[in-house]
Amino acid sequence: MQDLRISLTDRCNFRCQYCMPAEVFGEHYEFLPKPALLTFEEITRLCSVFSSMGIRKIRLTGGEPLLRKNTPKLVGMIRSGTQIEEVTLTTNGAMLRRYAMELKNQGLSRVSISLDSLNDDVFREMNGSSIGLPDVLDGIDAASAAGFHPIKINCVVVRGKNDQGVLDMVEHFRHTGHVLRFIEFMDVGTRNNWEMESVISSEELISMISVKYPLEPLPQNYLGEVAGRYAYKDGAGEIGFISSVTQPFCVNCTRARLTPDGRLVTCLFAASGTSLRDPMRAGASDEDILELIRGVWSRRTDRYSEERSAQTNLNEWSAARSKIEMYQLGG
Ligand code: SAM
Ligand code: SF4
Numbered sequence: 001m002q003d004l005r006i007s008l009t010d011r012c013n014f015r016c017q018y019c020m021p022a023e024v025f026g027e028h029y030e031f032l033p034k035p036a037l038l039t040f041e042e043i044t045r046l047c048s049v050f051s052s053m054g055i056r057k058i059r060l061t062g063g064e065p066l067l068r069k070n071t072p073k074l075v076g077m078i079r080s081g082t083q084i085e086e087v088t089l090t091t092n093g094a095m096l097r098r099y100a101m102e103l104k105n106q107g108l109s110r111v112s113i114s115l116d117s118l119n120d121d122v123f124r125e126m127n128g129s130s131i132g133l134p135d136v137l138d139g140i141d142a143a144s145a146a147g148f149h150p151i152k153i154n155c156v157v158v159r160g161k162n163d164q165g166v167l168d169m170v171e172h173f174r175h176t177g178h179v180l181r182f183i184e185f186m187d188v189g190t191r192n193n194w195e196m197e198s199v200i201s202s203e204e205l206i207s208m209i210s211v212k213y214p215l216e217p218l219p220q221n222y223l224g225e226v227a228g229r230y231a232y233k234d235g236a237g238e239i240g241f242i243s244s245v246t247q248p249f250c251v252n253c254t255r256a257r258l259t260p261d262g263r264l265v266t267c268l269f270a271a272s273g274t275s276l277r278d279p280m281r282a283g284a285s286d287e288d289i290l291e292l293i294r295g296v297w298s299r300r301t302d303r304y305s306e307e308r309s310a311q312t313n314l315n316e317w318s319a320a321r322s323k324i325e326m327y328q329l330g331g
Contacts, residue, residue, distance in 0.1 A: 040073065066096065196315055213236070270323070
């Protein structure tokens with residue numbers, strides 16, 4: 001295990017079709033009640049336990065992590081109260097204008113911002129909310145002004161939805177120093193109407209982009225890095241591709257995940273997790289929790305994406321599996 005993602009909340013101000021479709025997560029959907037969520041003190045304590053196993057990087061995510069009250073304070077608590085050296089954040093950017101500077105001041109190392117289109121109509125259609133593109137672009141500017149660099153811009157490409165805008169995204173982010181990363185639409189959870197036909201492979205995107213802007217591969221930054229890194233040959237910067245559907249990387253996966261209610265999950269496509277919150281609230285010591293984490297991690301056998309690749313009917317096979325939803329795992 002090398003890194004840990006913590007989903008701070010199952011709530012979100014967006015309803016991205018590929019994550020929390022509005023028709024499923026409507027007005028009456030019951031999200032976790034507040035007492036079920038890990039408190040900031042519990043999160044910090046768990047970070048400390050994970051750091052005693054050698055974990056040095058934590059990513060805060062969600063749901064929308066900036067919806068949790070006082071997320072910058074949590075960043076500060078983790079940085080000052082544990083051995084964790086890098087706290088990073090994945091956000092939809094809509095509230096970043098308000099929090100960017102505070103996050104920086106509390107010691108956040110990096111920020112990744114999700115953005116699926118530069119066309120406001122397509123953007124709203126994909127995010128299923130009334131929040132428009134200017135708020136997110138403003139959030140990116142605010143993060144940049146606060147000193148975050150480089151900023152990663154994550155774009156999930158769904159065939160027939162935002163694929164026409166891929167080159168616009170490329171052109172907008174070339175030369176900015178931000179690293180645009182295209183993510184293959186994944187069959188996380190069971191409620192996002194995933195089908196293989198909607199996935200645009202990284203290979204297809206690379207071929208398409210290269211016609212206009214030739215690319216060359218860059219070496220991995222570290223073993224287990226999920227994005228394939230490329231450079232524009234004309235020196236316009238870096239671009240990345242995350243291909244977990246067409247090029248599964250289970251074998252090198254070193255990532256653990258914590259759900260908002262404190263379940264440790266060992267795979268993005270897992271059906272369940274192991275509660276760390278319950279033993280903690282029942283009085284377990286740090287050593288007990290460490291033992292529990294070590295046991296879960298050493299017994300893991302997950303290789304979902306590799307298994308999916310071996311199927312002839314991917315859609316049926318995927319739909320029949322029970323899986324935790326994306327907003328509980330944080331991507
Ligand atoms: N709300 C924050 C955001 O959107 O950045 C953080 C949580 S979100 C679950 C984390 C990342 O997962 C986002 O970049 C999002 O685009 C990506 N994501 C969500 N559902 C996905 C799916 N089905 N396939 C691929 N990526 C997905
Ligand atoms: Fe919210 Fe992020 Fe999921 Fe979109 S991808 S619904 S912004 S949690």
